[in-house]
Amino acid sequence: MISFTEENYLKIIYKLSAETESEISTNAVAELTQTKAASVTDMLRKLSEKQLVSYQKYQGVRLTDKGQSFALKVIRKHRLWEVFLVDKLGFNWDEVHEIAEQLEHIKSEELVRRLDEFLGFPQYDPHGDPIPDGYGRMPELGYKNLSEIAMNEDVIMMGVAKHSANFLQYLAKIGLNLGVSVNVQEINDFDKSMTIKIGGISQSFISHEVAKNLLVKSI
Amino acid sequence: MISFTEENYLKIIYKLSAETESEISTNAVAELTQTKAASVTDMLRKLSEKQLVSYQKYQGVRLTDKGQSFALKVIRKHRLWEVFLVDKLGFNWDEVHEIAEQLEHIKSEELVRRLDEFLGFPQYDPHGDPIPDGYGRMPELGYKNLSEIAMNEDVIMMGVAKHSANFLQYLAKIGLNLGVSVNVQEINDFDKSMTIKIGGISQSFISHEVAKNLLVKSI
DNA sequence: ACTTTTTTTTAGGTTAATCTAAAATTTATT
DNA sequence: AATAAATTTTAGATTAACCTAAAAAAAAGT
Secondary structure, three states, rough: OOOOOHHHHHHHHHHHHHHHOOOOOHHHHHHHHHHHHHHHHHHHHHHHHHHOOEOOOOOOOOOOOHHHHHHHHHHHHHHHHHHHHHHHHHOOOOOHHHHHHHHOOOOHHHHHHHHHOOOOOOEEOOOOOOOOOOOOOOOOOOOEEHHOOOOOOOEEEEEEOOOOOHHHHHHHHHHOOOOOOEEEEOOOOOOOOEEEEEOEEEEEOOOHHHHHOOEEEEE | OOOOHHHHHHHHHHHHHHHHOOOHHHHHHHHHHOOOHHHHHHHHHHHHHHHOOOOOOOOOEEEOOOHHHHHHHHHHHHHHHHHHHHHHHHOOOOOOOHHHHHHHOOOHHHHHHHHHHHOOOOEEEOOOOEEOOOOOOOOOOOOHHHHHHHHHHEEEEEEEEEOOHHHHHHHHHOOOOOOOEEEOOOOOOOOOOOOOEOOOOOOEOHHHHHOOEEEEEEO
């Protein structure tokens, strides 16, 4: 049996792995789990004994296939529940994260299957993140960060790489909803901030930090 | 903050309180929590310090108003989730208990409010148990056990006092669903078993043990 | 009323997940 | 390459929830 806490570690290691090629450091995990490095070391040894991660001391961690499959199941549940909260219960996209953090640990394969069906087999969660399938496979999207887009190229807003309520509320305020068209009008050399046109209508000035966290696809 | 485990103790003490007037014994709690009496003693002291129960050693426990209000909130969530699982996800009434045992601990007032609304403010769960309101008040039903009903009185099946999957499957098999009419045709003196007519059509022979766990109302 | 039995509590331990402080190792800097 | 800095691990504690075995209290039986 795999505990609530272990599931959280796996999920976090998975997310860190998605951003880097190399092994994940103890400190990086500690930061996201909101614990101390010493606690992480203990847990990594435990996960390693359970064959969920491969870990050599001082050398960082990596998920094993088994570990990744567990992580993806948790992420699948998290994202399905987010869809439920937004589509069925009418929550805003910035309100669902903490609740889904709890719901993702509910154990019942049948529940997940039925929830998926009830929601109409959604492919994306309310933030545009893809929902892994029941076999633990994550769809590849190939989205780009808005920060990599050239001036005047038309793109569509497809997702966010940052899920804090603050950030999501800010996006909602300037009209940056999923599906709207975005066009980079001007890029400032010194800080890479940019002026963008949203939905062909309104204009906004956004920082590089914001642009890096917006996922878009070319038309 | 009140823990998952503490919530379970409160819920169990509440349920035991509903059956007896007097204080609840340590052993009774131990049986339902599936722990040992010594563990219960520890927990009762802890709950007592938090003012959730009144407890004098060797004298049994009772919920305080505060403790009861917490217990009812957990029960409210449990029953609302059961309605969700049956009405929206299509589970059978004998399949939902364990899943709801997990879901009942999800913490979010707003979630409960919206779920309640989404389900159309149900008054009863799939087993006919009343759903406490948002203020922690449990509706009084005044249902009787079928075992107390006189011969030939027409009653309606309103709920069950036992929720094991086995029992519920048995009821479903003999057609004893919520809402059907029941008429006691014959009562055997020696063991109080009875023959009943269900829905005005089929006849079944049931034991006293079964009859005691069926909640009915007179027409 | 006095034993015996049952129930409950206490005392002392265990496990999972955490912590702090010190030691070990790796990485970075000169 | 040697030293300094940063990271990671170990050692030893802590907390919540549990346990067993022994002691204490209450209840039951004679």
